[in-house]
Amino acid sequence: VLSDDPYGFADAMVSPTARPVSDVLVIGDGLIGLSTALALGRAGVRTVVIGKRRTGAASSAAAGLLVPSIGTLPSAVQSFFAASLAAYPAFLASLADVDPALRLIEGIFERSEDGGDRMHPHDAAVDNVRLLAAVAAAVGATPIIARVEDAVSSVDIGTGSARVITASGARYSAARVILAAGAWAPQLAGLPRPLPVRPLKGQMLALGACPLTHSIMGDDAYLVPRGNETLVGATVEEAGFDTTIDPRAIDALHRAAVALVPALRDAQVTRTWSGIRPATPDMLPVLGPEPLAPTLIYACGHSKNGILLAPATASALADVVQQRPSAHDLTPFRADRWEPI
Ligand SMILES: Cc1cc2nc3c(=O)[nH]c(=O)nc-3n(C[C@H](O)[C@H](O)[C@H](O)COP(=O)(O)OP(=O)(O)OC[C@H]3O[C@@H](n4cnc5c(N)ncnc54)[C@H](O)[C@@H]3O)c2cc1C
Numbered sequence: 001v002l003s004d005d006p007y008g009f010a011d012a013m014v015s016p017t018a019r020p021v022s023d024v025l026v027i028g029d030g031l032i033g034l035s036t037a038l039a040l041g042r043a044g045v046r047t048v049v050i051g052k053r054r055t056g057a058a059s060s061a062a063a064g065l066l067v068p069s070i071g072t073l074p075s076a077v078q079s080f081f082a083a084s085l086a087a088y089p090a091f092l093a094s095l096a097d098v099d100p101a102l103r104l105i106e107g108i109f110e111r112s113e114d115g116g117d118r119m120h121p122h123d124a125a126v127d128n129v130r131l132l133a134a135v136a137a138a139v140g141a142t143p144i145i146a147r148v149e150d151a152v153s154s155v156d157i158g159t160g161s162a163r164v165i166t167a168s169g170a171r172y173s174a175a176r177v178i179l180a181a182g183a184w185a186p187q188l189a190g191l192p193r194p195l196p197v198r199p200l201k202g203q204m205l206a207l208g209a210c211p212l213t214h215s216i217m218g219d220d221a222y223l224v225p226r227g228n229e230t231l232v233g234a235t236v237e238e239a240g241f242d243t244t245i246d247p248r249a250i251d252a253l254h255r256a257a258v259a260l261v262p263a264l265r266d267a268q269v270t271r272t273w274s275g276i277r278p279a280t281p282d283m284l285p286v287l288g289p290e291p292l293a294p295t296l297i298y299a300c301g302h303s304k305n306g307i308l309l310a311p312a313t314a315s316a317l318a319d320v321v322q323q324r325p326s327a328h329d330l331t332p333f334r335a336d337r338w339e340p341i
Pocket of ligand 1: 300
């Protein structure tokens with residue numbers, strides 16, 4: 001490795017026919033892949049994002065809730081979740097050039113049969129569809145990030161470099177590969193271990209009225225104000241990669257929404273959709289270098305919290321790639337945490 005080549009990039013230039021030469025290949029163009037690529041590009045790391053849109057991709061299907069304080073998180077991961085929420089204002093400010101109107105809607109009101117009513121003033125919501133578009137635009141405006149529209153079919157992880165092959169037969173190589181393919185991540189051939197990431201379907205709807213100033217979390221549904229609409233989510237279903245809409249599930253969510261906020265009684269259903277969460281057995285992401293082959297870096301399995309965790313994931317993985325000391329401890333997110341000790 002040359003002294004001006006701290007990432008072993010020279011090793012990665014294996015073939016004169018390899019397409020855009022880069023330090024890092026990011027597989028997957030959802031919010032996690034694009035945010036990580038943006039953090040790398042802004043740090044001066046040459047990055048190629050290879051992504052092919054799949055039906056049900058989660059980042060545009062999500063509700064955009066940023067709720068680290070609702071539910072029970074293991075204590076070992078609380079600081080990572082809190083840090084990601086805390087990073088949001090700066091993350092949105094860094095996108096102001098491409099979308100100056102992106103902002104957080106602060107405060108989540110929790111209404112539970114068991115726990116009564118409680119305000120979480122620091123939790124928030126963001127328009128994830130707009131955020132994804134803004135991050136994509138910022139990536140497009142960063143000259144050292146290239147985007148390729150293709151599906152990666154296999155990876156070949158070496159010690160100093162890694163190669164990927166796409167469905168169209170193109171080959172790319174780089175010093176590091178980041179796997180950010182959401183629920184589809186385990187499908188790649190050549191991974192050093194089976195990844196316990198599975199599809200977890202969620203259906204949602206929008207109502208054509210918005211009486212809310214902040215989001216509401218109930219036992220059977222949550223409500224998120226979004227422009228002239230109120231988003232209502234979400235089912236949690238073990239249904240593989242099925243994305244069909246079930247009118248009965250939509251009806252149940254609709255009734256739960258009206259029970260939470262009776263002022264929504266006359267609002268019409270304007271849209272329905274579904275998405276596929278990348279779920280893991282503990283509902284926590286897989287983040288950081290593959291223990292057996294650190295040229296492969298995981299950024300997948302964000303389960304129900306990938307919108308919340310995008311800023312911390314991006315900054316933690318940019319630290320890993322640049323071999324910088326990091327404020328984030330990725331130990332709880334290791335890929336081998338399910339294996340017997
Ligand atoms: C209904 C619903 C509601 C949700 N609500 C929230 C919420 O309120 N708050 C929150 O924080 N999170 C929420 N989530 C979870 C969140 O959406 C996900 O955790 C997050 O979007 C995961 O991002 P990702 O980039 O890993 O995956 P995705 O957004 O699924 O992106 C993966 C990308 O990789 C591409 N890809 C797949 N395979 C390949 C391949 N072989 N080659 C190239 N590209 C490939 C896909 O097409 C896709 O574009 C919700 C999810 C759903 C479905």
